[in-house]
Amino acid sequence: MSSNDLKLKAHLLRRAGFGASPKELDQVADKSYEDIVEDLLHPDKAEEINMDYIKRYNPELRYPDTHPLHAGFWIWRMINTKKPLEEKIALFWHHVFATAWYKGEHTPSQIEQIETFRKNGLSNIKQILNDLAKDPAMNYWLDNCENHSDQPNENWGRELLELFSMGVGNYSEEDIKQASRAFTGWTFEQPLPLYPYGNYETKFVFDKSDHDFGEKTFLGRTGDFNGEDIIDIICEERATALFICRHLYNFFVEDEPQIPAWNIEPPRNPEAIDQMIDVLMSNDGEMLPLLRFMFNSEFFKDSMYKKVKNPCELIAGTLKLTGTYGIMPKQGEEVGKLYGIGSVMGQALMNPPTVEGWHTGHEWIDGGTLNERVNFAVNQFNDLSVPGLSDIISRLGDHVKSSELLDKCLEIIGPFELGKQAYDALNEYAEAVGDLDLTNDASIELNNEYIARMVQLILSTREYQFA
Amino acid sequence: MTTVTKKDPVFVVVQLSGGNDFMNTLVPYSNKRYYDNRKFLNIAPEDVLPLDNTLGWHPEMAPFKELYDRGMVAVVQGIGYPDSNRSHFRGMDIMHTCTPNEISTVGWLGSVLEQLDPGKENPLTGVNFGVGLPRAMSKAGVPVTSVSNLDEYGLMSGLAAEDQRDKALKIFKDMYAQAIGSGPVMDYLSRTGSDVISGADLIKVAPEKYESTVEYGDSQIAKSLRDVARVHTADLGTRVFYTQQGGYDTHANQLPSQPGLFRDLSRAVNDFFADLEEHDADDNVVMLIFSEFGRRIADNGSGTDHGSGGGAYLVGKPVVGGLYSEYPSLEPDKWAKGEDLEHTIDFRGIYGTVLEQWMGLEASPVVYGNFEQIHPFKNS
Numbered sequence: 001m002s003s004n005d006l007k008l009k010a011h012l013l014r015r016a017g018f019g020a021s022p023k024e025l026d027q028v029a030d031k032s033y034e035d036i037v038e039d040l041l042h043p044d045k046a047e048e049i050n051m052d053y054i055k056r057y058n059p060e061l062r063y064p065d066t067h068p069l070h071a072g073f074w075i076w077r078m079i080n081t082k083k084p085l086e087e088k089i090a091l092f093w094h095h096v097f098a099t100a101w102y103k104g105e106h107t108p109s110q111i112e113q114i115e116t117f118r119k120n121g122l123s124n125i126k127q128i129l130n131d132l133a134k135d136p137a138m139n140y141w142l143d144n145c146e147n148h149s150d151q152p153n154e155n156w157g158r159e160l161l162e163l164f165s166m167g168v169g170n171y172s173e174e175d176i177k178q179a180s181r182a183f184t185g186w187t188f189e190q191p192l193p194l195y196p197y198g199n200y201e202t203k204f205v206f207d208k209s210d211h212d213f214g215e216k217t218f219l220g221r222t223g224d225f226n227g228e229d230i231i232d233i234i235c236e237e238r239a240t241a242l243f244i245c246r247h248l249y250n251f252f253v254e255d256e257p258q259i260p261a262w263n264i265e266p267p268r269n270p271e272a273i274d275q276m277i278d279v280l281m282s283n284d285g286e287m288l289p290l291l292r293f294m295f296n297s298e299f300f301k302d303s304m305y306k307k308v309k310n311p312c313e314l315i316a317g318t319l320k321l322t323g324t325y326g327i328m329p330k331q332g333e334e335v336g337k338l339y340g341i342g343s344v345m346g347q348a349l350m351n352p353p354t355v356e357g358w359h360t361g362h363e364w365i366d367g368g369t370l371n372e373r374v375n376f377a378v379n380q381f382n383d384l385s386v387p388g389l390s391d392i393i394s395r396l397g398d399h400v401k402s403s404e405l406l407d408k409c410l411e412i413i414g415p416f417e418l419g420k421q422a423y424d425a426l427n428e429y430a431e432a433v434g435d436l437d438l439t440n441d442a443s444i445e446l447n448n449e450y451i452a453r454m455v456q457l458i459l460s461t462r463e464y465q466f467a
Numbered sequence: 468m469t470t471v472t473k474k475d476p477v478f479v480v481v482q483l484s485g486g487n488d489f490m491n492t493l494v495p496y497s498n499k500r501y502y503d504n505r506k507f508l509n510i511a512p513e514d515v516l517p518l519d520n521t522l523g524w525h526p527e528m529a530p531f532k533e534l535y536d537r538g539m540v541a542v543v544q545g546i547g548y549p550d551s552n553r554s555h556f557r558g559m560d561i562m563h564t565c566t567p568n569e570i571s572t573v574g575w576l577g578s579v580l581e582q583l584d585p586g587k588e589n590p591l592t593g594v595n596f597g598v599g600l601p602r603a604m605s606k607a608g609v610p611v612t613s614v615s616n617l618d619e620y621g622l623m624s625g626l627a628a629e630d631q632r633d634k635a636l637k638i639f640k641d642m643y644a645q646a647i648g649s650g651p652v653m654d655y656l657s658r659t660g661s662d663v664i665s666g667a668d669l670i671k672v673a674p675e676k677y678e679s680t681v682e683y684g685d686s687q688i689a690k691s692l693r694d695v696a697r698v699h700t701a702d703l704g705t706r707v708f709y710t711q712q713g714g715y716d717t718h719a720n721q722l723p724s725q726p727g728l729f730r731d732l733s734r735a736v737n738d739f740f741a742d743l744e745e746h747d748a749d750d751n752v753v754m755l756i757f758s759e760f761g762r763r764i765a766d767n768g769s770g771t772d773h774g775s776g777g778g779a780y781l782v783g784k785p786v787v788g789g790l791y792s793e794y795p796s797l798e799p800d801k802w803a804k805g806e807d808l809e810h811t812i813d814f815r816g817i818y819g820t821v822l823e824q825w826m827g828l829e830a831s832p833v834v835y836g837n838f839e840q841i842h843p844f845k846n847s
Contacts (some may be wrong), residue, residue: 255652308652344598344615354570355559362652367590367663368600368613370656371622374639379625419649425641457635460622461642462656 005417011032012305014467015252016040016295017084019317020141022391022412037295041122041288050327057329060353064108065198067286069099070351072339074114078316079325084293085291089116091312092251094350097132097164098357099141106191108201109137110350125244125285129231134204136188142355145187147180149212151397154180161234169263170239171219178216179185183227185211214460232248238277245276245290252294254306255361271355272299304416308361311345312374318459321413322380323387344372365465377459381422381452393451405430409454422461429457472658476650476825477755479695479708481688482601483732485716487556487758489778489808491725493542495795496523500797508721508766521843522794527726531733534740538788541781541843543817545795548809551760551775551803558759558773563603565815576707577606577819578833589704590666596691596710603826604709610659612666617694623669631796640664673701681742686731688712692739695766700746703805706826713760721770732756736782742754744784753783753825757814763798763806776808779817781843785825813838 009028013020017040020028026204029035039046053062054076060069078087082349087207094117101110113135120131132138133156142156157180161171187210191202207441219233236241246267253272257265261416267273275297276290283289295298315338319325325333342349346369352358367372395412396405406426409418418426433450439442458464496512515523516532524532534540548567551557564571576593576803578702584592587610604611612619620640621841623673626632643660646653677697684687691710694829698705714728735755743749757779762771776795795801795808803809816838819830823845831837 196734198751272823340598346599356570359572362655365656365659365660366600366605366613367610367666368595370659371613372598373665374622378623378635381625382625419646419653421644422642422644428641429638437532455634456626457638457642460635460639462653462660465656 005033007214007304007417009162009201009299010241010415011038011301012036012040012077012295013084014313015088015300015303015307017088018078019083019320021320021323021388022305022395024320035291036195040085040295041292043086043122046082047079049081049083053328054254054335058334060325061335063148063198064111064201067105067107067110067350068339069336070107070111071101071342071351072337074337074349075312075316075338075342076335078312079319080327086118086121089287090117091310092248093117093121094352095127095251095357095360096172096247097138098352098355099135099137099350100354102350103142104137106140106199106202108142108191108199109135109188113137114350122287122291123241126231126235126289127278127374129160129234130228132164133160133183133186133227133231133316136202136204139186139188139204144183146192147184147186149181149184149210152177152180152184152212156180156183156262156458160230163259163355165234165243166237166239167243167262170237175218178218178225181212181214181216182218182225182230183210186227199365206223238281241280241285242273244272248294249273249276253300255308257362258359258363259356269299269312272297276452285358305463305466307467308364308465310358310360310364311342311347311369311373313467314345315341318377318380321388323391341372341376345356345369345376350450352375370465373465374460377464378456381456381459384448384452389448389452389455392455393438396438396451400436400438402430402434403427405433405436405451405454406458409451409458413458414454416463418458418461422463425456426457429454470781474526476750476827477699477708477753478821478826479548479699479707481605481692481732481736481754481756482559482603482711483715483728483758484559484711484713484763485601485758486773487715487719487777488721488725489758489764489776490762490764491721492525492528492729493518493544493778494523494525495521495797497521498797499619500799504759504765506766507768508771513632518790519703523648525726525729527565527729528733529703530737531729534737534782535788539630539740539782539786540616540788541786542790543812543841544792545776545778545780545811546757546779546789546807546814546817547808548778548813549810550814551684551807551810560602562757562759562814563601564789565818572602572605572607574601574603574605575610575833576603576709577611579822579828580611580707581606581609581755582828582833583706583826587670590662591669591698591703591705593707594670594695594705595700596694596708601709602709604707608624610666612670613661614670614694617697620670622663625815627733636664640680656835661762669703670698673697676701679742679745680737681745683738683742684734686735688731689735689738690844692735696742696746697741698744699752700748721762740782740784749784751785753781753821755817755821756782757778757817761808762801764808767808775803776810781817781821785844787843787845789843791843811843816840 081087105194116131120128142159143153144156147153159178162168185207187207188202189205192200213224221233279293280290392412396408436447494510494515496515502509514526524731549650552841561567563574565575580593590610590612593604593611598615600613605818623632643657645657656663683693695708761774761777763774792812801809815834818834819838820840822828823829
């Protein structure tokens with residue numbers, strides 16, 4: 001198998017998942033690229049994650065409370081899942097349907113929302129929007145519980161159109177009002193009180209007595225529409241397909257301008273977006289054919305280094321490489337910490353800044369977050385006993401010439417390419433290190449340090465900041 | 468600028484994150500309405516540290532009261548804005564961007580830093596202490612240094628051996644060097660990486676130079692303010708410092724946790740100014756202490772819910788101490804939303820006061836408008 005082929009598979013696994021450890025890459029080495037795509041698209045066929053140990057180690061995880069703990073647990077799942085696209089698509093919808101813990105401070109419904117994205121994230125746009133409209137966390141976040149037949153609240157109706165489906169400029173203020181009326185009475189069951197035992201789960205209820213059954217005119221259609229009817233109409237619109245495809249492209253393929261600019265800035269690759277829209281619309285909003293098309297497309301294969309890693313990708317990808325935070329947690333690997341690490345890099349999971357979600361691309365990076373990103377990755381290899389380092393060393397063979405050290409390391413941990421500056425600077429380091437004899441027990445510690453440092457430096461590059 | 472200082476004016480912001488309960492900070496202890504509404508969560512008249520015969524400090528704020536008694540604290544009573552937002556994030560966001568009616572990513576101090584250092588010559592013009600850069604300090608294209616631990620600040624700080632760290636940093640610099648044709652995002656990464664390195668290079672002299680007889684407490688806010696003092700006294704050209712004390716979203720834990728927070732805060736602020744005085748570096752420093760909102764007037768039987776109408780404090784030698792603006796009315800017909808303290812001065816007017824009367828900058832492009840100011844500075 002050519003190195004180019006492996007590079008492409010690693011690219012696919014970084015984008016459709018959270019990267020692959022060298023061992024995980026071994027497992028797909030004999031599969032065709034197209035077959036790997038199919039595996040990713042069918043998480044139901046993959047093995048369930050073993051959560052026995054993590055729950056024993058973090059007994060609080062048995063209760064759906066404490067938001068940082070569960071947000072960190074999600075990152076642990078990103079690292080350990082055998083269904084990478086299931087977690088990745090959940091993260092995608094979380095980016096688009098940004099719902100934050102800070103308003104309701106109700107962790108069970110936040111957890112449930114992400115679980116819904118796992119279950120329905122690869123299904124159908126209509127299904128996904130309907131589930132979203134009935135999601136208690138979203139319902140409270142955008143005040144639909146305050147949307148009454150005699151006194152409509154337009155918050156949900158507006159964002160459904162503006163941020164979750166069609167994008168600004170494709171509907172009128174009147175359409176927002178009419179859509180909001182259709183969602184009156186869509187609320188949730190009041191959960192049991194918080195005290196003294198903590199938060200309880202809740203579920204969607206349709207309160208008939210609070211629903212406006214009158215006639216509505218929405219996007220030129222007239223009828224006694226309910227929320228489902230509004231979503232049906234939304235899903236017929238090309239604007240919705242465009243909006244969803246642009247989001248997918250921005251998340252999986254290449255950084256687009258920030259969402260508020262979308263009605264003035266055209267897509268980076270209009271042809272790709274048009275093709276994606278056609279696939280989505282000709283398959284009645286089904287996600288699988290669209291994702292299959294996207295991952296197999298030339299524009300996807302050509303998109304290396306066109307997307308800055310979001311903090312989850314950086315954290316989970318790096319920890320896959322070190323082999324820490326695994327199925328069997330080690331001392332000090334509390335999952336709640338992972339939430340804090342993401343937060344200081346600007347991605348407080350399940351707690352995005354606003355309903356607009358996170359600003360992505362190069363906006364992930366400022367002086368503070370670059371410092372955090374680089375130091376985080378470097379510090380993971382300060383401990384020479386991490387399993388990932390031994391694995392890298394064993395793959396280097398017995399003797400490594402100084403002229404091969406960088407190329408070999410890049411091949412093992414990427415495989416990926418560096419620009420000329422980084423490549424030259426790291427080769428200079430390799431030259432200073434000299435040829436390594438890894439069979440010599442007397443220099444084992446020093447050799448390990450040299451190799452760990454090389455890995456640390458590779459993880460500090462600008463190139464590593466890209467997914 | 469009319470204020471006479473030895474050096475350029477320096478501004479230190481301390482954010483009390485979580486929404487501090489103003490009514491239990493500066494207690495209206497002679498007001499029956501206070502005790503009517505705070506049946507559970509009140510400070511008894513005999514426990515307050517009286518400021519005058521109507522208001523008294525929380526009993527844990529003695530070191531802060533001492534600064535007040537020395538005439539160094541201007542209390543801004545009733546700071547807020549119309550239709551206060553009770554969400555922490557949004558509330559804080561509004562205080563950080565000065566845009567209550569729209570979402571903005573332009574921090575007000577980001578705009579200030581841009582005015583102070585338009586050529587981006589000193590990456591230490593603005594320094595934040597804490598994890599994560601607050602939105603107040605961020606503006607696209609404006610470099611800010613954000614330090615979580617001054618003694619270990621900088622890239623590769625996790626590498627224990629200094630010679631190893633230096634070598635790694637040299638390689639980092641080479642790897643992040645600008646190159647023609649590498650694309651705008653790679654260029655942006657190069658610039659940001661270089662700013663972080665030069666900021667860290669400059670700031671590392673601060674801990675080396677610093678000596679003091681002041682012994683700070685071991686709270687996080689004490690550590691942060693000590694870091695501010697170390698960088699300020701090192702004379703590195705920093706004009707805006709930012710730091711925060713978390714934990715004010717006390718809800719049902721207000722009774723046990725607020726005293727500890729006040730104890731840490733008031734001691735840290737007092738120590739900070741003592742430290743500056745010892746270094747003869749207090750003539751040009753003004754501190755603003757604020758929170759994103761106050762708490763509800765009535766307690767809920769166990770704590771207080773998110774409300775509005777809080778208090779802020781301007782502290783420093785250049786300040787004329789005393790009470791400014793008005794304490795929000797406790798009369799029910801004056802309450803905001805029927806349950807909150809109604810603000811009596813807009814926070815943008817207080818920012819404007821600092822910008823125009825202290826920093827010598829024009830306020831309206833930063834706070835988007837002209838708001839009523841107070842006059843809390845000597846010689847202004």
